Amino acid sequence: xxxxxxxxYDEQIVEHSKKPRNHRRMESSNRIAEGHNPLCGDxxxxxxxxxxxxxxxxxxLCIGADADAAKNCAISTASASMMTxxxxxxTVAEADTLFNEFHGMLTGSLDEESTPNGLGHLKVFSGxxxxxxxxxxxxxxxxxxxxxxxxxxxISTE
Amino acid sequence: xxQSALKxxxxxxxxxxxxxxxxQTVNGKPLVYLDNGASxxxxxxxxxxxxxxxxxxxxxxxxxxxxxSQKATTAYEGAREKVKRFLNARDAKECIxxxxxxxxxxxxxxxxxxxxxxxxxxxxxSAMEHHANIVPWQxxxxxxxxxxxxxxMNDAGELQLDAYxxxxxERTRFVAVTHVSNALGTINPVHEIIDRxxxxxxxxxxxxxxxxxHMPIDVQALDCDFFAFSxxxxxxxxxxxxxxxxxxxxxxxxxxxxxxDMIKTVTFEKTTYAELPNKMEAGTPAIxxxxxxxxxxxxxxTIDREAAAAHEAELLRYATEKLSAIEGVRIIGTAREKxxxxxxxxxxxxxxxxxxxxxxxGIAIRAGHHCAQPVMQRFSLSAxxxxxxxxxxxxxxxDALVNGIHKVIEVxx
Numbered sequence: 001x002x003x004x005x006x007x008x009y010d011e012q013i014v015e016h017s018k019k020p021r022n023h024r025r026m027e028s029s030n031r032i033a034e035g036h037n038p039l040c041g042d043x044x045x046x047x048x049x050x051x052x053x054x055x056x057x058x059x060x061l062c063i064g065a066d067a068d069a070a071k072n073c074a075i076s077t078a079s080a081s082m083m084t085x086x087x088x089x090x091t092v093a094e095a096d097t098l099f100n101e102f103h104g105m106l107t108g109s110l111d112e113e114s115t116p117n118g119l120g121h122l123k124v125f126s127g128x129x130x131x132x133x134x135x136x137x138x139x140x141x142x143x144x145x146x147x148x149x150x151x152x153x154x155i156s157t158e
Numbered sequence: 159x160x161q162s163a164l165k166x167x168x169x170x171x172x173x174x175x176x177x178x179x180x181x182q183t184v185n186g187k188p189l190v191y192l193d194n195g196a197s198x199x200x201x202x203x204x205x206x207x208x209x210x211x212x213x214x215x216x217x218x219x220x221x222x223x224x225x226x227s228q229k230a231t232t233a234y235e236g237a238r239e240k241v242k243r244f245l246n247a248r249d250a251k252e253c254i255x256x257x258x259x260x261x262x263x264x265x266x267x268x269x270x271x272x273x274x275x276x277x278x279x280x281x282x283x284s285a286m287e288h289h290a291n292i293v294p295w296q297x298x299x300x301x302x303x304x305x306x307x308x309x310x311m312n313d314a315g316e317l318q319l320d321a322y323x324x325x326x327x328e329r330t331r332f333v334a335v336t337h338v339s340n341a342l343g344t345i346n347p348v349h350e351i352i353d354r355x356x357x358x359x360x361x362x363x364x365x366x367x368x369x370x371x372h373m374p375i376d377v378q379a380l381d382c383d384f385f386a387f388s389x390x391x392x393x394x395x396x397x398x399x400x401x402x403x404x405x406x407x408x409x410x411x412x413x414x415x416x417x418x419d420m421i422k423t424v425t426f427e428k429t430t431y432a433e434l435p436n437k438m439e440a441g442t443p444a445i446x447x448x449x450x451x452x453x454x455x456x457x458x459x460t461i462d463r464e465a466a467a468a469h470e471a472e473l474l475r476y477a478t479e480k481l482s483a484i485e486g487v488r489i490i491g492t493a494r495e496k497x498x499x500x501x502x503x504x505x506x507x508x509x510x511x512x513x514x515x516x517x518x519x520g521i522a523i524r525a526g527h528h529c530a531q532p533v534m535q536r537f538s539l540s541a542x543x544x545x546x547x548x549x550x551x552x553x554x555x556x557d558a559l560v561n562g563i564h565k566v567i568e569v570x571x
Binding site for chain 1: 508513518527570
């Protein structure tokens with residue numbers, strides 16, 4: 001039987017946290033924002049290359065106290081990784097819709113099972129809803145994304 | 159004293175019976191409370207004292223001529239006498255009630271620092287301070303053009319006294335250090351720190367938030383000039399706490415806040431201030447909480463504190479041994495002299511993920527920077543997990559922690 005811990009830390013979440021996709025600096029980006037969760041020290045940079053309103057490329061980088069410790073928590077790392085996968089090639093408007101759906105799922109205003117949505121694999125984060133202090137971990141990359149789209153430099157989820 | 163002569167085994171089950179909060183399940187598991195460094199739990203006798211006040215004595219202090227106000231005043235000032243005995247202060251008026259160590263340090267910064275520290279002066283703190291003993295001094299430095307100097311520590315988390323000696327000079331105006339590190343557990347050699355500062359005529363504040371719950375405090379023997387501690391870390395409610403100051407210093411300091419209760423006379427032209435301790439206690443204080451603190455100190459007098467300390471030391475030894483044996487676990491803070499605080503990290507697993515999975519097992523620890531970001535930076539970390547033990551914890555609690563860590567590694571390792 002799966003324990004609650006296994007439900008929260010779904011296989012995909014664990015896998016993405018260990019091998020994050022698109023975890024790299026992007027020299028060619030034209031939008032950047034930095035996100036910070038002062039509660040736990042999670043600190044990420046989201047890079048975007050937007051052309052003709054389409055996200056041509058997206059990447060992120062976890063910032064730690066030093067190179068060895070350049071690691072954020074599993075939830076925020078996996079969330080950033082899966083976000084980059086979900087958004088590559090999407091329009092800015094589609095990204096905005098997905099932001100709202102993801103945010104809605106985690107704050108309880110969207111029932112991802114009964115309401116049609118484009119969340120797909122991102123539904124694995126629905127378990128985070130039960131852990132109010134961890135919701136900010138999952139939403140940090142998304143808030144940072146939104147700041148990057150709007151070209152705001154820094155975002156804090158405090 | 160008779161009790162310690164008849165020193166018996168520490169009866170932890172009997173002690174646990176005094177703390178109602180410990181007897182519950184969390185996420186379907188028996189609660190294992192290992193976050194005492196953040197807040198310790200409150201014994202029934204302290205809860206009852208607070209209830210008695212609210213049910214039978216609640217009213218404002220120091221002003222009413224009526225029965226309830228006199229009862230409240232007597233209880234509140236009685237709590238101050240208990241604090242005086244607990245700290246071995248010369249006089250109860252040296253014990254100022256504040257809402258915690260943070261407010262106590264801020265009181266000293268405002269009352270002493272803003273009056274006696276100026277441009278070019280130097281304030282010495284240490285590399286292992288809690289933000290509460292960094293930020294107020296930084297604010298003062300910014301306001302006055304003074305400079306903050308920091309005693310470094312070694313890789314074990316011990317302060318380097320040679321470096322401290324080198325920092326002291328004729329421009330040093332104040333030394334503020336923690337007695338016990340909240341993030342590392344290190345017990346600092348405060349006697350030496352105080353002696354050396356006094357050679358320069360410099361007053362010393364000790365942040366006692368983490369020491370007062372674990373060891374006897376004698377401010378006269380320490381000869382510290384100020385000592386701050388929080389009630390909620392020493393088995394009392396939040397909102398209670400004390401800053402002790404030597405009377406001759408408190409007398410010449412500015413009041414902390416202005417308002418009722420801290421005045422002798424008020425006209426629009428001039429206000430004269432009340433005598434100590436009232437001068438430092440403007441407004442209606444947290445009466446119920448401070449009476450609770452008095453009851454908590456009474457409670458400590460009923461137990462064998464030496465045996466309690468020995469029990470905590472044994473828990474620390476046992477936990478250190480057990481956690482060190484787990485592959486991938488590293489203990490942060492390995493000073494020779496430690497209180498029962500155990501900070502650790504697990505390879506490639508963020509402390510918040512550790513904290514969440516342990517919580518699902520009913521185990522409460524602290525995960526994060528412990529309000530000591532410079533300590534984290536010193537060890538090139540962004541956070542640690544921290545188990546902190548009180549005398550009501552058991553070896554079973556440690557075993558549960560060890561099993562929980564295995565679970566963490568199973569899920570995320």
